[in-house]
Amino acid sequence: MSTSAERKLTILDTALALVRNTGFESVSIASLANEVGMSKSGLFAHFNSKEKMHLMILDHAAEKFGADIFGRSLKAKRGLPRLKLIVKNWVNWYKTDGGGTCPFLAAAVEYDSKPGAVKSRIQLHTNKLISSLNYSIDLCVEEDHFRKSIETKKVTFELYSIIIGHLVYLRTMEVKSANKIFQSSFNEFIERYQI
Amino acid sequence: MSTSAERKLTILDTALALVRNTGFESVSIASLANEVGMSKSGLFAHFNSKEKMHLMILDHAAEKFGADIFGRSLKAKRGLPRLKLIVKNWVNWYKTDGGGTCPFLAAAVEYDSKPGAVKSRIQLHTNKLISSLNYSIDLCVEEDHFRKSIETKKVTFELYSIIIGHLVYLRTMEVKSANKIFQSSFNEFIERYQI
DNA sequence: ATAAATATAGCACGATCGTTCGATTTATCA
DNA sequence: TGATAAATCGAACGATCGTGCTATATTTAT
Numbered sequence: 001m002s003t004s005a006e007r008k009l010t011i012l013d014t015a016l017a018l019v020r021n022t023g024f025e026s027v028s029i030a031s032l033a034n035e036v037g038m039s040k041s042g043l044f045a046h047f048n049s050k051e052k053m054h055l056m057i058l059d060h061a062a063e064k065f066g067a068d069i070f071g072r073s074l075k076a077k078r079g080l081p082r083l084k085l086i087v088k089n090w091v092n093w094y095k096t097d098g099g100g101t102c103p104f105l106a107a108a109v110e111y112d113s114k115p116g117a118v119k120s121r122i123q124l125h126t127n128k129l130i131s132s133l134n135y136s137i138d139l140c141v142e143e144d145h146f147r148k149s150i151e152t153k154k155v156t157f158e159l160y161s162i163i164i165g166h167l168v169y170l171r172t173m174e175v176k177s178a179n180k181i182f183q184s185s186f187n188e189f190i191e192r193y194q195i
Numbered sequence: 196m197s198t199s200a201e202r203k204l205t206i207l208d209t210a211l212a213l214v215r216n217t218g219f220e221s222v223s224i225a226s227l228a229n230e231v232g233m234s235k236s237g238l239f240a241h242f243n244s245k246e247k248m249h250l251m252i253l254d255h256a257a258e259k260f261g262a263d264i265f266g267r268s269l270k271a272k273r274g275l276p277r278l279k280l281i282v283k284n285w286v287n288w289y290k291t292d293g294g295g296t297c298p299f300l301a302a303a304v305e306y307d308s309k310p311g312a313v314k315s316r317i318q319l320h321t322n323k324l325i326s327s328l329n330y331s332i333d334l335c336v337e338e339d340h341f342r343k344s345i346e347t348k349k350v351t352f353e354l355y356s357i358i359i360g361h362l363v364y365l366r367t368m369e370v371k372s373a374n375k376i377f378q379s380s381f382n383e384f385i386e387r388y389q390i
Numbered sequence: 391a392t393a394a395a396t397a398t399a400g401c402a403c404g405a406t407c408g409t410t411c412g413a414t415t416t417a418t419c420a
Numbered sequence: 421t422g423a424t425a426a427a428t429c430g431a432a433c434g435a436t437c438g439t440g441c442t443a444t445a446t447t448t449a450t
Binding site (some may be wrong): 003 | 397398
């Protein structure tokens with residue numbers, strides 16, 4: 001890899017870590033430059049605008065998130081085993097690499113009322129995320145792990161909801177009980193649709 | 196009411212509208228002063244610090260949210276009818292008064308990684324919110340609308356999750372399908388625990 | 391090795407922010 | 421009415437922000 005691409009990767013990795021630990025909007029060009037250890041204008045030259053920087057951070061986050069949660073799940077067998085691994089990886093993401101929020105939930109909330117290119121990109125990635133989850137549930141049906149009669153879109157919604165509900169609970173109450181409630185809910189979720 | 200208290204109420208109402216339309220952190224003393232139509236320093240004198248302002252906005256939001264969602268639900272009969280009205284009021288909140296996000300989800304996400312008095316207050320109000328929802332579900336059991344065997348804490352988690360999941364879906368995809376999926380999910384949720 | 395291209399730094403700008411302070415208007419009450 | 425208190429304002433401060441410009445390293449290609 002060229003030096004330039006390496007540098008950009010370093011910047012984006014640092015940016016993602018910063019997003020996960022301080023939220024999306026608080027990653028300024030100044031603060032990111034400081035974190036990476038270079039000058040404001042030097043870093044600025046990599047992106048040419050704050051908006052383009054945010055777009056690239058989002059794309060990078062999506063790539064890493066996809067690889068860590070869905071990519072790493074491929075070693076499990078199609079259907080329910082893989083779905084379980086996806087959820088495990090997802091929940092784990094809040095703890096690995098110094099922990100931190102789900103960057104897409106943070107971005108979605110922070111940019112909720114700010115239409116523009118960034119918000120569109122967030123919607124795009126969130127939709128892709130939900131689609132990936134939906135596909136994993138489709139596979140559960142295909143592999144005869146889930147009943148054929150289920151509406152997978154609604155089942156996807158339920159799973160996605162308890163995943164982000166879990167995140168909110170984690171930040172709001174004792175970690176142990178948040179985890180316990182989520183695990184119990186997730187188990188019942190599976191039982192509900194299992195053959 | 197004294198003139199002073201009226202003024203403060205106007206300020207807090209404006210602030211809440213601003214929060215719902217632009218998010219929590221983007222409500223600056225300068226922007227709020229401009230919105231209310233007074234000078235920066237004039238408004239500042241009401242709070243003496245940005246942190247105290249944010250705390251008062253949070254308390255005001257909690258009061259209004261509680262009254263609009265839970266207060267207004269008291270006209271329905273205890274148990275399931277009331278729970279249904281609560282959810283209806285909650286979903287409606289995203290549309291009334293110019294719409295906008297749930298201020299507590301916004302605040303929770305934005306302050307996720309900023310420990311301090313504001314984050315503590317957010318946790319307090321979120322916990323109260325969840326407790327209120329939990330109590331409404333307890334009433335469903337008490338009135339023999341829900342089965343006695345359910346763990347109401349987990350059921351509360353599931354309901355809270357699809358409510359905020361609905362909000363994310365609303366911002367991410369077509370409003371119509373987001374509403375449809377949520378309604379279908381909510382109906383199944385009730386059927387699942389109903390006697 | 392030298393020329394061209396790229397990456398980075400330093401500096402300055404206008405904007406916005408939270409906060410302070412002193413002056414001034416407005417409300418309260420003896 | 422006149423004195424006291426409270427509310428509001430205008431101006432200024434230091435910080436931080438995004439961005440542009442010019443100069444200097446550093447890498448790449450000939």
